[in-house]
Amino acid sequence: MAVKCDNCPLRELEIFVPFTTEEARFMKGFKIGELTVDAQTPLLIEGSNAPQLYTVLAGQGVRFKTLEDGRRQVVNFVFPGDFIGLQAGVMGEMGHSITSATEMTLCVFDRAEIWSLFKSHPDRAFDLTWLAASEEMFLGESLATIGQRSALEAVAWTLQRLFQRGEALGLTTANEMPLPFRQQDLADALGLSLVHTNKTLAKLKDRGMVLWQDGVLGILDRTGLSDVAGIPMEALRPRPLI
Amino acid sequence: MAVKCDNCPLRELEIFVPFTTEEARFMKGFKIGELTVDAQTPLLIEGSNAPQLYTVLAGQGVRFKTLEDGRRQVVNFVFPGDFIGLQAGVMGEMGHSITSATEMTLCVFDRAEIWSLFKSHPDRAFDLTWLAASEEMFLGESLATIGQRSALEAVAWTLQRLFQRGEALGLTTANEMPLPFRQQDLADALGLSLVHTNKTLAKLKDRGMVLWQDGVLGILDRTGLSDVAGIPMEALRPRPLI
DNA sequence: GTCACGATATGTCGTCTGACATACGCGCAA
DNA sequence: TTGCGCGTATGTCAGACGACATATCGTGAC
Structure with a gap:
């Protein structure tokens, strides 16, 4: 793992979600740095309480749970724009692990800052809830797929x-x-x-x-x-x- | 369906989550009323955008998705204390339907008020996100169960x-x-x-x-x-x- | 009473999926 | 070059689970 900032693909993403200047300033303070990891690198571990959260800027990964006897359930695939670590951020514990499938570039946030987001940026906090609800909805569809x-x-x-x-x-x-x-x-x-x-x-x-x-x-x-x-x-x- | 307020089991639930007086006042304004429905009554329909959200005060129900050909996937079981309609509240569309399995008593909220909750009560908004993340975590476990x-x-x-x-x-x-x-x-x-x-x-x-x-x-x-x-x-x- | 209907129970048989074996191509290291 | 590991491909056989049939029990309609 190595933190670096060159060749940053953030511009691409800003096309999709234009920030207001104030929001941009806040998010900039929220952001700790950028992280680039190799393929097959563990990012978050199930059951852990990571101090850092990520937004995927580039690359792909896998969310998965591991059963006691080693069986593995892939919960979802991770793509650019995905937020990683929400469960740790609000519940203090991840329900699944996340590993990179390719080289990945991540925007790093401080877990402790989530609170200030709720206090001072309710619209962004709302987006966070939106993401969580969206993920819940997708998992419901996955459940129907696997089950039926x-x-x-x-x-x-x-x-x-x-x-x-x-x-x-x-x-x-x-x-x-x-x-x-x-x-x-x-x-x-x-x-x-x-x-x-x-x-x-x-x-x-x-x-x-x-x-x-x-x-x-x-x-x-x-x-x-x-x-x-x-x-x-x-x-x-x-x-x-x- | 009939709205009624007698024999309200809300006292029981307050044991678990003590409100501050200000919170109580806010939630009271947030609350529209109470609803009691018979068993096997549809509460929310997949794909719909319900104007009202609920907290379950008593009774049990089922969250489920229906495939085009009629196959049914039960996503989760609903118990007292569960929040119903979060997806409609933040995304504008439910990803699953909810039907009562027994007679149920529900605390009714106005969907439009969710915004004011994020603006003026960040701690409660945080709880909402907590609930969504919690549900996401449970669905991940369910996936592992069904899949593995x-x-x-x-x-x-x-x-x-x-x-x-x-x-x-x-x-x-x-x-x-x-x-x-x-x-x-x-x-x-x-x-x-x-x-x-x-x-x-x-x-x-x-x-x-x-x-x-x-x-x-x-x-x-x-x-x-x-x-x-x-x-x-x-x-x-x-x-x-x- | 009796008939219909829903939920639960149990047996037989068929099939979708898993387990095991084997093979091929590729990248990598000695 | 040779050998090894990893991912992919394909065949055979076995087992878990589904489909169908049937029976019991309780409840409600008439």
């Missing part, structure tokens, strides 16, 4: 949601986006075995719907994929940025 | 968590608590078929661990159940009340 959908439906649904997120973030070019995760990560996200996930992916590939190779996801048949996934292929609304 | 645990483990885990919640709320007497849900609700919560849920429950009953009959859950072997569930059988921390 078949393996084929679940994989199609997940790839579609990932691509929708990519589109909302401008990570896509034509019908492709970077997806630097392993099949094992997807399997752990869906509660499927690695082998069955692989075979299910092969089925979607055979049907000419998706192509996921070398860390790049390609959507070849949007409508077909939507039919299998059971949700319309529309883009997502933008999220507030903390 | 076997049917037997999952049922044991759920019954244990339900009993822990009951203990934290003072709903338990000795080793029993009211659990007015159907086996179908549990099945939909775990992504299992009704039949398999029934057989799994029978297995736990045969082992002398639990007894769930006539809306009453009895824990006969706490340590045995904990072993199967894979989590220690300790009580939960109290939650803030909105």
Whole structure:
């Protein structure tokens, strides 16, 4: 890990969420610095109370829980703009771990400053709650996917949601986006075995719907994929940025 | 549905969260009234933007999502003290529906007042975020349960968590608590078929661990159940009340 | 009383998914 | 070059879970 500030991609993000000058000044004080980590680096650990919170500026990661016997559940995938450490920030304990999947650049905040945010910037505090509620909503959908959908439906649904997120973030070019995760990560996200996930992916590939190779996801048949996934292929609304 | 105020169980709840006089005055203005509904009454509908939010004063309910083809995923069970409608309150849209399982008494709030809460009562706004983060944490655990645990483990885990919640709320007497849900609700919560849920429950009953009959859950072997569930059988921390 | 309906219970059989084995390609180190 | 580890791919077999059928019990309508 090394703190650095060059080549900062923050400008990109400011396109999405324009700050007022006062807000910018406050957030600047809120911000401790920037952090760049390598791929496969643990950022936050389940059960810990991290003193620092992050906003992802670049790179991707994985949120996951580990059961006592080693089984792993991927709770969500982390993308630029995501806020990391909210649970530690308000509850004093993370419910899951977070690890980078690629090199990541993070905006670092001080946990103790959350209070001042609630006191002096209620609109930003509201955004924080919005993020938490949004995450809760997504987890509810994931629950429905894992609980109710078949393996084929679940994989199609997940790839579609990932691509929708990519589109909302401008990570896509034509019908492709970077997806630097392993099949094992997807399997752990869906509660499927690695082998069955692989075979299910092969089925979607055979049907000419998706192509996921070398860390790049390609959507070849949007409508077909939507039919299998059971949700319309529309883009997502933008999220507030903390 | 009928609004009434007699026989109000609010006193009970105030034991857990003492308000300052100013807070009490504010919350009193925040509160519109009380609502009592029969069992099996829809309270909030997925996708809707309810003008009113609730805190559960008495009774139990179910949060659930419905897929296009009718499949149902129970997201969580609702107990006294739970806040209902947060997603509609901050995002303008519910991600799941909520239906009462028993007769329920609810404290009614105005959705529009959430803003004033953030502006003038940052500590209460913080509690709101705490609740959202807490719910997110629980959903993460549920994901891990549905995704990773076997049917037997999952049922044991759920019954244990339900009993822990009951203990934290003072709903338990000795080793029993009211659990007015159907086996179908549990099945939909775990992504299992009704039949398999029934057989799994029978297995736990045969082992002398639990007894769930006539809306009453009895824990006969706490340590045995904990072993199967894979989590220690300790009580939960109290939650803030909105 | 009796009929219908919902919830729970239990058996049989089929299938979706997991476990295990094996193979291929690639990057990396000796 | 050779060997090793990691991720991906594919086949066979086994098991957990779902689908269907059926039965019991209690409640409510008539």
